[in-house]
Amino acid sequence: MATDSWALAVDEQEAAVKSMSSLQIKEEKVKPDTNGVIKANATPEKTDEEEKEDRAAQSLLNKLIRSNLVDNTNQVEVLQRDPNSPLYSVKSFEELRLKPQLLQGVYAMGFNRPSKIQENALPMMLAEPPQNLIAQSQSGTGKTAAFVLAMLSRVEPAERYPQCLCLSPTYELALQTGKVIEQMGKFHPELKLAYAVRGNKLERGQKISEHIVIGTPGTVLDWCSKLKFIDPKKIKVFVLDEADVMIATQGHQDQSIRIQRMLPRNCQMLLFSATFEDSVWKFAQKVVPDPNIIKLKREEETLDTIKQYYVLCNNRDEKFQALCNLYGAITIAQAMIFCHTRKTASWLAAELSKEGHQVALLSGEMVVEQRAAVIERFREGKEKVLVTTNVCARGIDVEQVSVVINFDLPVDKDGNPDNETYLHRIGRTGRFGKRGLAVNMVDSKHSMNILNRIQEHFNKKIERLDTDDLDEIEKIAN
Numbered sequence: 001m002a003t004d005s006w007a008l009a010v011d012e013q014e015a016a017v018k019s020m021s022s023l024q025i026k027e028e029k030v031k032p033d034t035n036g037v038i039k040a041n042a043t044p045e046k047t048d049e050e051e052k053e054d055r056a057a058q059s060l061l062n063k064l065i066r067s068n069l070v071d072n073t074n075q076v077e078v079l080q081r082d083p084n085s086p087l088y089s090v091k092s093f094e095e096l097r098l099k100p101q102l103l104q105g106v107y108a109m110g111f112n113r114p115s116k117i118q119e120n121a122l123p124m125m126l127a128e129p130p131q132n133l134i135a136q137s138q139s140g141t142g143k144t145a146a147f148v149l150a151m152l153s154r155v156e157p158a159e160r161y162p163q164c165l166c167l168s169p170t171y172e173l174a175l176q177t178g179k180v181i182e183q184m185g186k187f188h189p190e191l192k193l194a195y196a197v198r199g200n201k202l203e204r205g206q207k208i209s210e211h212i213v214i215g216t217p218g219t220v221l222d223w224c225s226k227l228k229f230i231d232p233k234k235i236k237v238f239v240l241d242e243a244d245v246m247i248a249t250q251g252h253q254d255q256s257i258r259i260q261r262m263l264p265r266n267c268q269m270l271l272f273s274a275t276f277e278d279s280v281w282k283f284a285q286k287v288v289p290d291p292n293i294i295k296l297k298r299e300e301e302t303l304d305t306i307k308q309y310y311v312l313c314n315n316r317d318e319k320f321q322a323l324c325n326l327y328g329a330i331t332i333a334q335a336m337i338f339c340h341t342r343k344t345a346s347w348l349a350a351e352l353s354k355e356g357h358q359v360a361l362l363s364g365e366m367v368v369e370q371r372a373a374v375i376e377r378f379r380e381g382k383e384k385v386l387v388t389t390n391v392c393a394r395g396i397d398v399e400q401v402s403v404v405i406n407f408d409l410p411v412d413k414d415g416n417p418d419n420e421t422y423l424h425r426i427g428r429t430g431r432f433g434k435r436g437l438a439v440n441m442v443d444s445k446h447s448m449n450i451l452n453r454i455q456e457h458f459n460k461k462i463e464r465l466d467t468d469d470l471d472e473i474e475k476i477a478n
């Protein structure tokens with residue numbers, strides 16, 4: 001797809017944002033380099049729960065590090081607006097009767113067959129007359145590729161005005177989706193894409209001739225109403241991506257609704273979300289009238305294939321010693337170590353590197369690109385130990401990690417066990433079936449109590465391990 005001066009402007013802006021981000025980093029007390037290599041500077045004491053959970057950053061991080069489709073063995077649930085109409089699903093892209101250039105684009109991306117969610121979503125999205133859709137499935141299951149294909153299919157290249165409008169929660173996420181549009185539309189050079197993102201200034205009175213506009217709600221709203229760069233009445237497809245991230249951002253929900261109200265009645269409305277809590281569902285129903293609904297449940301994680309142990313210690317130094325004993329006795333290919341505070345995480349990372357380990361630190365101070373670079377290197381095996389706080393690592397799947405160490409047990413802000421986080425850190429989805437090892441460091445009556453409550457919750461015994469006894473440690477490795 002041919003890009004234009006706008007895309008160039010966006011590139012420049014991206015570079016500016018990056019340099020701004022690195023300036024920000026320079027002001028921080030801890031300065032991990034992009035390789036995550038550690039210097040033991042003091043950081044403000046902050047529990048991981050206090051670190052702001054930034055869903056947009058997590059979503060971007062996942063996109064940046066993901067290299068392929070997330071597998072899911074669950075059944076897709078389909079709720080049709082008209083239950084009497086036949087339910088179509090496709091097993092191949094050919095069945096969709098796409099324009100040849102698009103089919104070529106899909107194959108050039110290495111897609112051989114539709115993903116699970118695409119099997120059902122694509123025929124619905126491409127049906128005539130167009131149908132509305134609300135779709136939920138975990139990140140990485142092929143939602144973006146699906147709606148991009150739908151937008152590209154509906155565009156009439158000869159009509160030189162915006163026909164598809166796609167809302168993303170942030171500028172960076174809009175750029176990521178834009179890249180998919182460009183890749184998939186590669187063999188359709190006449191199709192043009194514009195970015196409605198902050199800083200992308202146009203002359204007043206101008207009208208946009210690009211076929212697809214992707215942007216953030218505030219700017220898109222301005223372009224449709226105040227500035228009138230887009231005629232919303234001509235929009236044929238309206239996509240709301242990452243609805244769960246969208247509603248977590250102040251103002252986005254209202255702006256999206258205001259945009260939706262400007263669109264013609266027969267505009268196809270499509271909404272995608274990785275999760276479906278009540279608030280997302282309410283929002284979805286407000287912006288997508290008469291929808292078909294597709295849901296794919298997240299693959300459950302279990303503790304069944306994990307050997308779980310705990311080590312009794314008296315303080316932080318003993319925990320560190322126990323960790324060294326573990327490393328001394330068994331071969332640990334790659335480990336992830338979770339700490340409660342940033343301060344502990346950076347202390348531990350520094351101590352481990354002093355011991356000669358190749359350590360990466362994932363820290364809340366890093367901008368998203370730096371975090372992605374750290375995870376990427378760890379995934380490639382360039383570092384063998386990843387030390388992190390929980391908020392930083394939430395939602396990140398590093399499947400090949402065989403050993404997880406809870407240097408601190410996960411607790412919520414009231415100090416109660418955080419069972420969900422425990423499961424997410426340690427659990428595996430059944431399909432991988434790889435055996436894993438989890439070691440919990442316990443250093444007080446309070447943390448013993450937390451451990452007991454975790455055991456009760458999962459109804460799974462966590463065995464005690466004496467890390468001074470080398471024979472015993474060796475046994476757990478087998």
Ligand SMILES: Nc1ncnc2c1ncn2[C@@H]1O[C@H](COP(=O)(O)OP(=O)(O)OP(=O)(O)O)[C@@H](O)[C@H]1O
Pocket residue numbers: 059062063066067068069070109110111112113114115118137138139140141142143144145146274
């Ligand atoms: N049919 C397919 N065959 C092979 N790979 C695919 C297919 N569809 C998508 N992918 C790839 O799988 C990865 C995840 O797809 P995609 O980004 O569309 O998922 P998503 O559900 O939109 O994720 P997110 O919620 O994070 O945006 C991407 O690398 C994409 O190129």
